[in-house]
Amino acid sequence: MHKIDMELVEMTLDVMKYTIDRISSTNNAIGKPKKESELKALVGETITESGIGGEVAFNLWKKHLMKANVPVDHPRNLAFVPASPTRAAVMFDLVTSASSIHGAYWMEGAGGIFCENEAMKWIVSLTGLPEGAFGVFTSAGTAANLSGIVTAREHWRSLDASHKSQKGLIITSIGAHSSVKAMAKVADIDVLLVDTEDRLEAAVLQQTINNLDEETRKRLFAVVGTGGTTNAGIIDDLDCIANICKSENLWFHVDAAYGGGALAADSVRHLFNGIEKADSITIDPHKWMFSPYDCGAIIYRNPELAKQVHSQQGSYLDIFSDEGAHGFNPTDYQIQLTRRVRGLPLWFSLAMHGTAKYKEAIERGLELAQIAGKLIEERPYVELVRDPSLSCVLYRRIGWSPDDYRDWTFKNHDSGFALVTPTKWKKGKTFETVSRFCFINPDTTENDIAMILDTMA
Numbered sequence: 001m002h003k004i005d006m007e008l009v010e011m012t013l014d015v016m017k018y019t020i021d022r023i024s025s026t027n028n029a030i031g032k033p034k035k036e037s038e039l040k041a042l043v044g045e046t047i048t049e050s051g052i053g054g055e056v057a058f059n060l061w062k063k064h065l066m067k068a069n070v071p072v073d074h075p076r077n078l079a080f081v082p083a084s085p086t087r088a089a090v091m092f093d094l095v096t097s098a099s100s101i102h103g104a105y106w107m108e109g110a111g112g113i114f115c116e117n118e119a120m121k122w123i124v125s126l127t128g129l130p131e132g133a134f135g136v137f138t139s140a141g142t143a144a145n146l147s148g149i150v151t152a153r154e155h156w157r158s159l160d161a162s163h164k165s166q167k168g169l170i171i172t173s174i175g176a177h178s179s180v181k182a183m184a185k186v187a188d189i190d191v192l193l194v195d196t197e198d199r200l201e202a203a204v205l206q207q208t209i210n211n212l213d214e215e216t217r218k219r220l221f222a223v224v225g226t227g228g229t230t231n232a233g234i235i236d237d238l239d240c241i242a243n244i245c246k247s248e249n250l251w252f253h254v255d256a257a258y259g260g261g262a263l264a265a266d267s268v269r270h271l272f273n274g275i276e277k278a279d280s281i282t283i284d285p286h287k288w289m290f291s292p293y294d295c296g297a298i299i300y301r302n303p304e305l306a307k308q309v310h311s312q313q314g315s316y317l318d319i320f321s322d323e324g325a326h327g328f329n330p331t332d333y334q335i336q337l338t339r340r341v342r343g344l345p346l347w348f349s350l351a352m353h354g355t356a357k358y359k360e361a362i363e364r365g366l367e368l369a370q371i372a373g374k375l376i377e378e379r380p381y382v383e384l385v386r387d388p389s390l391s392c393v394l395y396r397r398i399g400w401s402p403d404d405y406r407d408w409t410f411k412n413h414d415s416g417f418a419l420v421t422p423t424k425w426k427k428g429k430t431f432e433t434v435s436r437f438c439f440i441n442p443d444t445t446e447n448d449i450a451m452i453l454d455t456m457a
C-alpha cells in the first residue's frame, strides 16, 4: 500500500528526527492549552480533499499544536500523576505501531503477546499472588478496574441464581479513584463509600458490613481497596481487608493503578502486605512503570473466571479462540477485542535495562517525596498536611485561600516554569484546599522542588 516516494522518505526522516530530539531533551517547554478557535486560526484547514502535504502538516504540529500540550514527563510537572516513559519504551512504541500486530489472539500476535507475557510475569511476581495468577495489559486503569469489577460481579451471579435479579453492591472508601465509581455506573453496580480519605481500616469496614440490612447485605459482592490513593498515596490496610473479604465471602479487588509500581521498591513493599490475597489487582505501567500512554494492567488470582466473563463469541472468531491449539488470548481477560500489544514497549525497556533499574527509578520517586517533605519543613511559610506517602506530598501555604492556590498554579504554568495543581484534603467534615506534589520522573531534582516552593514565599 505504501508506495515509496520522496515525500514519504522525507516525512519518515522528519518524524525520526523529531522523535529523537524530543526524547533526548530533558527540558521540554511546558505548553499551554489554547481555545479551539485560536488553534483553528493558527493552522487553518488541515483536512482537505487533496491533502496539505506532510511537511506542511508536520510544521503546523511543531509550530503550533505541539505547544498546546503539557508534557507529562517534564521534571517540574508534578500535577495529577505525571509520567516519565523511558526512551527505550518510547522507541519501541514506534516499533509496536510499525509492526502492525493485532494483539487479541495468540494466533495472530504470538510474538508480541509472548513479550507482553514476559513483562506481565515480572509484574505478577511483584504482587506475590500464587501460582496460576496472571494478567493482561489494558488501555488504562479505568478499563482494568471495569474488567476486574465485571469479573467479580459475574462470578457472584454464578454462585446463586437469586443474584441474577439483584443489583450488585461494592464497598470502597472516598479515597478510591473516581474511575471505580464511574465504572460501577457502567456496570450498573451500587457503590457504598466509607467516609475516609485516610487508610481504610478493618474495623470501619467490618462495621460498615455489619450495619447493612439483610437485603442490602445480599447484594454486596466485593470490596475495592486502594494500593496508593491518587490524591495522597495512602495504602489501605490490605491484609486485614483481605481477611474480612475471605470471612465474608467477598471478592477483593485492589486498585494499585498509581501505587503498583512501588511494589518493586524494597523500602515500601511491606506497606502492601495482603495484596497477595487479592482476587484482582489493577496496576498502570503508564504511571509508575515508565511506559508510554496508554498501558494499564488487570491481574487475576484465577484468570479462568475472567475468561468465562470476557471471552467473546462469534462465528468469525472461532478460528482464533482455541487457546489449547494456539496459546494465550489477551482478549479473553478484559473488555477489548482488537487491541494494541501495549505491553510491548514495557517489555523492550525491561529487557534492555533490567528490573534493578526500575527499582532504582521508583525508589528515587519515593526519595523525592521525602526530600520535598524536608524542604517544606525548612520553610516557615509552608507546612505538611500529612507525612509524604509513597510519592505524594500534601502541603499547605499558610494563610492562602483556594483562590491563592489557583492563581499560583496558573502563574507558574503561564510562565512555563512548572505545573503543580491544588487538591482538596478532607479534615473532619470539611475539605481544605492544599497544594500537592506527585513524583514519578527520576530526573526531577531537589533544586526543582526548592525553586517551586520558593515561588510560594
Ligand SMILES: *Cc1c(COP(=O)(O)O)cnc(C)c1O
Binding pocket: 081, 139, 140, 141, 142, 143, 145, 176, 177, 179, 180, 226, 228, 229, 230, 255, 256, 257, 258, 259, 284, 296
Ligand atoms: C489513575 C488511576 C486510575 C485510573 O487509571 P487511568 O489509567 O487513568 O484510566 C484508577 N485508579 C487509581 C488509583 C489511579 O491512580
